[in-house]
Amino acid sequence: MLGKLSLCLRLACMLGLAAGVGLAQERPDFTGVWTNYRGPAFGGGGGGRGGRGAALPLREDAQRKIQEYQALVAPAGDTPGGYCLGTGMPGSMLGSGGYPMEIIQRPDQITIVYEAHNEIRRVYFGDRVIPPEDRLPERNGYSVGRWEGDTLVVETTHLREQVDQRYAHSDQATIVERYSLSTDENGTRVLTAEMTMTDPAFYTGPASEVKRWAMVPNGFLMTYECNEPIWLEHLETLAETADEN
Amino acid sequence: MKPAHLALLLIVLTAPVAGAHHSAAAMDFANTVEIEGIVKEIQVVNPHTKFVLEVTDDRGTRDIEFEAHSRNNVYRAGYRDGIVEVGDKIKATIAPMRDGSDGGYVTGFETADGRRVGLAN
Numbered sequence: 001m002l003g004k005l006s007l008c009l010r011l012a013c014m015l016g017l018a019a020g021v022g023l024a025q026e027r028p029d030f031t032g033v034w035t036n037y038r039g040p041a042f043g044g045g046g047g048g049r050g051g052r053g054a055a056l057p058l059r060e061d062a063q064r065k066i067q068e069y070q071a072l073v074a075p076a077g078d079t080p081g082g083y084c085l086g087t088g089m090p091g092s093m094l095g096s097g098g099y100p101m102e103i104i105q106r107p108d109q110i111t112i113v114y115e116a117h118n119e120i121r122r123v124y125f126g127d128r129v130i131p132p133e134d135r136l137p138e139r140n141g142y143s144v145g146r147w148e149g150d151t152l153v154v155e156t157t158h159l160r161e162q163v164d165q166r167y168a169h170s171d172q173a174t175i176v177e178r179y180s181l182s183t184d185e186n187g188t189r190v191l192t193a194e195m196t197m198t199d200p201a202f203y204t205g206p207a208s209e210v211k212r213w214a215m216v217p218n219g220f221l222m223t224y225e226c227n228e229p230i231w232l233e234h235l236e237t238l239a240e241t242a243d244e245n
Numbered sequence: 246m247k248p249a250h251l252a253l254l255l256i257v258l259t260a261p262v263a264g265a266h267h268s269a270a271a272m273d274f275a276n277t278v279e280i281e282g283i284v285k286e287i288q289v290v291n292p293h294t295k296f297v298l299e300v301t302d303d304r305g306t307r308d309i310e311f312e313a314h315s316r317n318n319v320y321r322a323g324y325r326d327g328i329v330e331v332g333d334k335i336k337a338t339i340a341p342m343r344d345g346s347d348g349g350y351v352t353g354f355e356t357a358d359g360r361r362v363g364l365a366n
Contacts, residue, residue: 077271081292099317115317222317226291 028150028181031105033219034191036097037212039184062168062202069163080164084226086117088139089156090175090195091165093121094211101213102221110145110152115221123154132157137171152179167209170201189215272340272350282309284333289324291315296351298337311339313351314363322353322363333357 058066073079080087087095092114099115110123123145124130135142141159145152156175162168178194196208282298285308294313299306313319329335337354353363 084292099315116315222320224291224315224317229288229290 027107027147028152029105030103030110030152030179030181030191032103032189033216033221034097034101034103034213035216035219037188037190037214039186039188039190039214056167056207057203057205058168059202059204062163062170066163066168073164081117084117084230086114086119086139087165088119088162089121089141089159090167090197090209092116092119092140093177093193094167094195094209097211097213099224100216100219100221102219113221115224117226118224123152141175148178150180153177154179167197167207168202169197169199172201173197173199191215269340269350271343273343274340274350274352277338277340277352279336280339281334281336284329284331284335286331287329289316289319289326291317294319294351296337298335307347309347311337311349311351319362323360324362328356328360328362329354338363 086092093112096114096116101115102113104111104113108125108128110125112121112123113119114121119140121140121143123143125145129144135158137158137160139160139162141156143154143156145154147153154177156177157173159169159171159173159175161171175195175197180192182190182192184190191213193211194208195211196206197203198206280298280300280302282300284296285299286295286297288295292315294316296311296313297308298311300309314322334357335354338352340350340352342348351363353361355361
């Protein structure tokens with residue numbers, strides 16, 4: 001009797017495990033390398049769509065901050081990237097693709113690597129999410145993920161104020177991305193992100209844009225070394241100073 | 246060339262401005278020109294590759310500094326270490342400065358032995 005019960009329990013356990021694995025596998029898998037989508041569906045084009053070109057609902061004081069920044073950098077055409085600084089959200093996400101993006105997915109964390117400037121975002125789930133007061137504000141913020149059916153919803157907060165990208169924002173901004181997978185008529189795997197940013201300090205209403213990527217089969221990212229020339233130049237200066245002394 | 250590599254190369258070739266870190270507004274990507282020059286300096290680095298070419302035209306002979314894409318994208322477009330050395334003569338496709346001054350953006354080039362980087366074959 002006990003033997004039969006034990007067998008039943010073991011079978012139930014195995015079935016439960018199998019069901020658990022099955023459930024885990026039901027989530028869409030975004031793992032892979034992605035580039036800008038340029039296929040025929042969705043009106044073509046791979047860059048951001050929706051907000052680009054449209055006037056952003058910026059508040060006056062935010063507009064003034066942006067104009068002051070632009071006046072400062074315009075003469076030399078300076079940009080953060082020219083100084084080896086990553087774009088930060090949402091520009092890092094919307095601009096990725098020309099330089100590819102890699103997604104590494106596991107149940108409790110999704111890691112997104114944007115090749116340009118080696119920008120990395122980590123999307124946390126469940127127990128890996130830390131309390132808001134422990135989060136360090138960064139240019140890419142702190143991202144928490146959840147699933148709504150087959151859609152991955154990522155909410156990003158704890159951003160630093162930035163006027164040096166298209167979607168300027170304050171440190172009060174919240175960015176919500178809704179990721180979904182589809183396949184176009186050519187069989188290309190397409191990843192779509194619908195981005196909405198709300199920021200009561202900078203905007204009178206939400207700013208939104210849609211971005212699409214195509215999967216690169218067997219694709220890979222390269223390391224983006226950017227500071228080495230500055231370091232080598234510094235070493236040369238040190239050597240010259242040493243020679244003079 | 247594998248399809249994945251070709252796809253990435255095409256992106257490099259068709260969207261040079263999108264990946265540029267400096268403002269590209271000063272350069273005319275719609276009206277590129279072909280030039281020949283002797284390589285005086287080449288630094289294939291991020292965020293921008295730098296060329297200094299000795300160029301001779303109707304304004305005389307002089308060294309001109311050009312910018313090009315990042316090390317990562319230049320490699321994707323076919324560049325490999327050692328295929329261009331100081332002293333080599335190269336043909337380059339340039340997005341010239343809109344104001345007519347010296348300089349511009351190298352969108353592709355052909356080495357002395359016929360290797361093409363970032364140019365349609």
